[in-house]
Amino acid sequence: MLARSVSKGGYLGSWGFSEGEPRTSGRGVVDFYRRTHVAPFAKTTTRADVRGSPGIRLLRQRRRFALPSLFHEDFLLSSASPERIAIIGSGLAGLTAACTLAARGYAVTVFEQSSWLGGKAAVLREVGFRFDMGPTILTVPSTLRRIFTEAGKQMEDYITLIKLDPQWRCFFDDGSALDLVADENAMADNLEQYAPGTGTAAGYKQFLTLSDRLHTISDRYFFWKSIGGIADMIDIKAGFSPSIISDVFKMRMGRSVAGTVRKYIPDARVAQMIDHFTQYVGSAPDASPAVLCGIAHMQTSEGVWYPVGGTRAVPEALVKLARELGVEFRTNTGISKIIMDDAGQKATAVQTESGEIVPVAAVVSNADSVRTHRELLNGTAARAKAKFEKRRKYEPACSGVVLYLGLNKAYDHLLHHGFVFSKDPEAEFHAIYHEGKPAPDPTCYVAATARTEPGTAPAGGEAMYVLVHTPYLRPGQDWKVMFPDYRQVILNKLKTTGQMPDIEERIVFERSLTPQDIHDRYRVLDGAIYGIASHGKWIGAFKPANRSPDIKGLYLAGGAAHPGPGMPMVMMSGWIAADVLDRDEAAPRIRPRMNEQAGAPSSRTTA
Numbered sequence: 001m002l003a004r005s006v007s008k009g010g011y012l013g014s015w016g017f018s019e020g021e022p023r024t025s026g027r028g029v030v031d032f033y034r035r036t037h038v039a040p041f042a043k044t045t046t047r048a049d050v051r052g053s054p055g056i057r058l059l060r061q062r063r064r065f066a067l068p069s070l071f072h073e074d075f076l077l078s079s080a081s082p083e084r085i086a087i088i089g090s091g092l093a094g095l096t097a098a099c100t101l102a103a104r105g106y107a108v109t110v111f112e113q114s115s116w117l118g119g120k121a122a123v124l125r126e127v128g129f130r131f132d133m134g135p136t137i138l139t140v141p142s143t144l145r146r147i148f149t150e151a152g153k154q155m156e157d158y159i160t161l162i163k164l165d166p167q168w169r170c171f172f173d174d175g176s177a178l179d180l181v182a183d184e185n186a187m188a189d190n191l192e193q194y195a196p197g198t199g200t201a202a203g204y205k206q207f208l209t210l211s212d213r214l215h216t217i218s219d220r221y222f223f224w225k226s227i228g229g230i231a232d233m234i235d236i237k238a239g240f241s242p243s244i245i246s247d248v249f250k251m252r253m254g255r256s257v258a259g260t261v262r263k264y265i266p267d268a269r270v271a272q273m274i275d276h277f278t279q280y281v282g283s284a285p286d287a288s289p290a291v292l293c294g295i296a297h298m299q300t301s302e303g304v305w306y307p308v309g310g311t312r313a314v315p316e317a318l319v320k321l322a323r324e325l326g327v328e329f330r331t332n333t334g335i336s337k338i339i340m341d342d343a344g345q346k347a348t349a350v351q352t353e354s355g356e357i358v359p360v361a362a363v364v365s366n367a368d369s370v371r372t373h374r375e376l377l378n379g380t381a382a383r384a385k386a387k388f389e390k391r392r393k394y395e396p397a398c399s400g401v402v403l404y405l406g407l408n409k410a411y412d413h414l415l416h417h418g419f420v421f422s423k424d425p426e427a428e429f430h431a432i433y434h435e436g437k438p439a440p441d442p443t444c445y446v447a448a449t450a451r452t453e454p455g456t457a458p459a460g461g462e463a464m465y466v467l468v469h470t471p472y473l474r475p476g477q478d479w480k481v482m483f484p485d486y487r488q489v490i491l492n493k494l495k496t497t498g499q500m501p502d503i504e505e506r507i508v509f510e511r512s513l514t515p516q517d518i519h520d521r522y523r524v525l526d527g528a529i530y531g532i533a534s535h536g537k538w539i540g541a542f543k544p545a546n547r548s549p550d551i552k553g554l555y556l557a558g559g560a561a562h563p564g565p566g567m568p569m570v571m572m573s574g575w576i577a578a579d580v581l582d583r584d585e586a587a588p589r590i591r592p593r594m595n596e597q598a599g600a601p602s603s604r605t606t607a
């Protein structure tokens with residue numbers, strides 16, 4: 001047996017993660033950048049310098065017409081040029097925005113406070129085990145494909161995806177198990193065997209028809225555009241048509257996910273399984289708007305995919321593309337301020353935590369949107385910040401505890417993705433979302449990655465990832481104190497409902513993340529995994545728009561911006577932020593767009 005690596009206090013942040021590969025995370029990149037481009041300029045730049053000069057306008061005009069040497073242009077612009085676009089944060093949304101903007105001919109610099117690129121899509125490699133640290137379930141791969149198409153590239157040249165079907169195996173408290181399969185008819189057959197004579201199979205088909213409709217409506221009005229509220233969904237210039245009114249009614253506004261699911265699905269266990277699609281957005285099924293029932297169809301229609309190399313392969317592929325497109329990365333460089341012009345209306349520069357001021361043409365913030373306003377605009381854009389706060393209440397989505405368990409045994413009854421369900425979902429969600437306490441009997445999501453990629457664990461072993469949703473951080477909650485007991489609650493659940501009675505003895509390596517770690521590592525809102533909660537049966541689906549309505553030249557991308565969290569949605573968010581920036585001509589283009597033919601995307605195209 002390998003030595004167990006859990007030490008007192010060692011559950012938390014400071015143990016040796018290997019989240020980024022050396023080529024993306026090193027000082028080398030930063031040092032090279034500083035040596036060649038930044039230092040001389042940065043030391044002498046002041047706020048007054050960056051407020052726009054006539055010379056900059058002239059330079060912009062010249063650049064539009066004279067593009068003799070792309071390399072030469074890139075080189076000139078890399079000297080902290082005010083023509084660059086700053087992206088704050090290298091999460092999947094930030095990387096997508098970077099690739100999209102660079103493919104459309106803009107000069108882009110990504111500032112990342114961590115030593116690695118990819119944000120939550122980090123990796124942990126130790127003693128022969130490899131774990132994805134954050135996201136593990138990849139859906140709607142057409143969104144990822146879209147980014148490569150935009151750059152005139154083939155996604156397959158950067159990443160290999162394997163389709164997983166069955167998509168999840170679900171374990172229930174009564175000892176039963178149910179597989180979720182993509183094909184609607186095959187799933188209905190499964191359900192007829194699982195809950196015979198209850199009408200669940202027929203109800204599931206009707207539910208998927210509704211889900212398909214809601215997905216279509218989302219695609220028509222909600223996806224791929226900057227939306228901050230219902231008014232943004234309707235093209236006023238095009239006028240109202242009866243079909244819009246009919247679509248708004250079909251959204252079942254004012255109804256919840258939980259209520260809608262139960263209208264169709266009589267079997268309580270199957271309803272619990274379908275409720276869990278709202279856990280992709282870290283929100284309570286009874287408080288989330290029914291339109292989120294569309295997530296089920298997004299998953300069944302495009303499937304669940306595993307990137308070879310783990311989810312980490314997604315940011316790696318995007319970083320590779322971004323580098324090819326000339327994007328500059330500055331790791332270990334947190335941004336402390338977005339600087340505005342004299343009128344306080346336009347973003348003109350960013351200030352790093354070391355005090356360097358970098359003038360830019362526009363800013364895409366991939367940092368949490370609420371923290372962007374409360375921290376990065378604090379003192380620089382008071383009116384805009386006040387407007388943002390007045391618009392709505394920003395409730396964080398749920399947080400979570402993650403266990404990374406290196407096991408010396410592989411469990412054959414598991415599939416790649418599994419859910420070990422709580423006995424009583426109402427009590428579970430009430431604890432997490434209404435009382436703000438960890439659920440005493442939680443649902444555990446389990447990834448057994450070696451099922452698909454044996455190299456993630458030593459032979460015969462398993463790199464098991466266990467995620468349990470918890471409340472976002474509440475005052476007085478100290479996870480250093482709370483963690484050991486809750487770890488035991490989780491292991492007990494895996495031993496019983498998860499049917500792994502010997503799991504505790506099988507652990508040869510262990511690491512963990514608590515809500516406090518998530519908060520500190522990723523700079524999120526109160527430890528939230530999925531940005532802002534989708535609570536509110538009427539407007540719960542809306543997040544801050546990607547184009548700031550309050551500040552010119554500021555764009556928001558990520559799980560706490562439209563259209564919300566999860567890998568496909570944040571990549572869409574990054575794409576929208578880039579697209580509206582481009583439409584606004586918020587920065588000068590330094591070379592022609594890569595692929596004029598990319599066309600308007602749809603989340604309904606096949607992978």
Ligand SMILES: Cc1cc2nc3c(=O)[nH]c(=O)nc-3n(C[C@H](O)[C@H](O)[C@H](O)COP(=O)(O)OP(=O)(O)OC[C@H]3O[C@@H](n4cnc5c(N)ncnc54)[C@H](O)[C@@H]3O)c2cc1C
Nearest residue numbers: 089091092093113119120135136137335367558559566567
């Ligand atoms: C444990 C866990 C499990 C998950 N499981 C899934 C799943 O199975 N499927 C799925 O689709 N999604 C899942 N998610 C959600 C998914 O990971 C996120 O929605 C998505 O990765 C967020 O991407 P992002 O671009 O919004 O932000 P992030 O990944 O949070 O990136 C933001 C980046 O900004 C940087 N940053 C913040 N502030 C600053 C600053 N001031 N200066 C410079 N840099 C800054 C941060 O360091 C970070 O790198 C999971 C998340 C977690 C944590």
